[in-house]
Amino acid sequence: MAHGHKSDEKVVFVGDSRVKKGSGWVTPPDYTAYPGKSEAFIPNFLLKEWMVGVVVLVGFLVLTISEPAPLGYPADPGASVIPMPDWYFLFLYEYLKLPYASGDYVVLGTLGVSGVAFGALLLVPFLDTGKERRFYKRPITSALMILSLFAVIYLTNAAWTHYTHELEATGQKPEHIQREEEAKEKHAAGLPTSNAKQSEDSVVAIVDKDNPAMETFKTATCISCHAADLKGASGPSLRGVGDTHSKDEIVAIINNGQGNMPPMKDIALGAGVTEEQLDQLAEWLASQKADAAK
Amino acid sequence: MLKNVYNWIDERLDITPIWRDVADHEVPEHVNPAHHFSAFVYCFGGLTFFITVIQILSGMFLTMYYVPDIINAYNSVEYLQTQVAFGQIVRGMHHWGASLVIVMMFLHTMRVFFTGSYKAPREMNWVVGMLIFFVMLGLGLTGYLLPWDNKAYFATKVTLEIANSVPWLGPIIKELLQGGTIVGAETLTRFFAIHVFFLPAVLLALLVGHFIMIRRQGISGPL
Structure with missing residues (x-):
């Protein structure tokens, strides 16, 4: 070579x-x-x-x-969310809820009908072996496909209708919409919009824990939304709130409410808090600064 | 110059036949929308591939930021969505492209079905095409979990319950996908691996098969 x-x-x-x-x-x-x-x-x-x-x-x-691509809240196994697959799985999801495709008959649902339908689709060249290609000249194959398409459209629509009714009945909003609205509100209020979980040591510590205002915070029922550790529950976290709000602003929020928060002043007074204590509370909250916590 | 480079490579590797198969083949009149407008239905296959390429590219950029663990998965997606320049666009392309690829693939499948193009001698190509369809659904299913928000978490729980209801094999499939007894950290890494490595590898292999067969056999003739 x-x-x-x-x-x-x-x-x-x-x-x-x-x-x-x-x-x-x-x-x-x-x-x-x-x-x-x-x-x-x-x-x-x-x-x-x-x-x-x-x-x-x-x-x-x-x-x-x-x-923008939707994004909800971080996964929480304890949350009550209506489970929804992506739209192209809805027909299958709805179908598997039918009485003869679920419960005792679930094998018929998963392997029986779905298995046969998808198996037939996969192997259609070996089932429909005639030479004729025009769809109107092979009525059985075409009819089965058109029937399946109608079934898929019907089931998808049923799943979606079911879902919207369920949302209405439970008063829920899809989480990605809820998050977006909340982010807009927070943004307008100058608060951070992130839902990211903070690791423990990056959370600002409470300044002056022994202040009597901490007791007021409990009696005035603030803790039901902002939590006993100020980290927030249904309301936002108040750790380091002094960085973004002055005392006057905090007083205004307590008096008039903000976003989902109702005016809290009368509720607090009703719970046995004095005007003076409330003022102390506002002052204490305004002193919650990240720098002071270090 | 370019021709000399081509000839130099061609002499060593004999690439002309490959190039002819890829590029230098005729497109018959009946599939050309320039001649018959209704022939636009023959575009759906090409568009599916186009969207698939967009999915691969946008997915590659997403992995530059995405972290597949249960604490940082959501955080990294939120960071990508809200902080990174054009992150919202790239994630949007991947999100909407996932739906669009299903739509295009569905339209392509219907075109092939109703024009009877799957008939002899193209049976194998139909089967490979259906396998691509199933792989795409698998990609959609596994990708849905990755943002690790509530919607993803609960949908995956339901999916795994459905997998569990398959007789005999169900519990094995469920545990294999779930990587344990609960939907948790292991599930996320498994879905990530399946979504980013296993299924794309299978998809590319099937696509190569799909394209080799269409080149060997040509497009089915006019009805």
Whole structure:
């Protein structure tokens, strides 16, 4: 091999490789040689296909920019959320709730009907073996598919209707909408919008824990929303609240409420807190600064 | 110059036949929307591939920020969504692309079905196509958990319960996917691995098969 090839050999290789030595560039056949109005894939047809692609891409990007991807609250096994799969699984989800596809009949649901339907779809070339390709000339195959499509549309719609009714009945909002609205409110109030879980040591400590205002905080029922450790529950955390709010602002929030928080002043007075204690509480809260906590 | 480089490589690797298969083949009249507008239905396959490429690219950029553990998964997604420049766009593309790819693939499947293009000699390509469909659904299912918000968590719990109800194999499948007895840290890392490594590998292998077969057999003729 290393000494070159003999001129009478039929197949000539490149060096000692297994690649056959070609005769150089072969001009591709003229496309007029093909029947009808065929054209070359690259570049003629690909350019046209790319134009369709660009239209799709623009629509897709408009959707992406106008509708940000949804994000709810961090997973919490104790939360009461109506479970919902992505939309293209809804038909299957709804179907598996039907009486003859769930409970004692769940095997019929999962393996029986779904298994046969998806198995038939997978193997349709071996079930519908006739030569006829036009769909109206093979009524059984087409009818089964159209029937399945209607079933899928019906079940998807049923699942969605069911879900919206359930939302109404429980007074829930989908979490991603709730989070977005809350983030907007927090943003307007100048608070951080993040729901990210903070690790323990990055949370600002309580300043002056022994202050009598801590007792007032409990009696005035603040703890029911802001929690006994001030970390917040249904209301926001008050740790380090002094960094973003002055005493006057805190007094105003206690008196008038803010966002979901009702005006708390009268409630606090009703719970046996004096005006003076309330003032002390506001002052104490205003002293909750991250710097002072260190 | 470029031609010399091409010839140099071609002499060593004989790439002309490969190039001809990829690029230098005719597109028949009946699938060309420029000649028959209704032929736009033949675009859905190409568009599915286009969206798939977008999914792969946007997914690659998402993994630059995403952290697959139960404390940081949500935090990293929220950071990506709210802090990173264009993070919202990249995540939006991946989120909406996941739906769009299902839509396009569905339309492509219906076109092939109703034009009877799956018939001999293209049976194997239909089967491979359906396997791609199932892999895509698997990608959608596993990707849904990754933001680790409540919607993801509870949907995955339901999914695993459904998997559990399959006779005999159900509990094994459930435990394999869940990586233990609860939906937790292990579940998230498994779904991440499946979503980012296992299924994309299978998907690419199937796509290669799909495309080799369509090149070997050509597009089905006019009805």
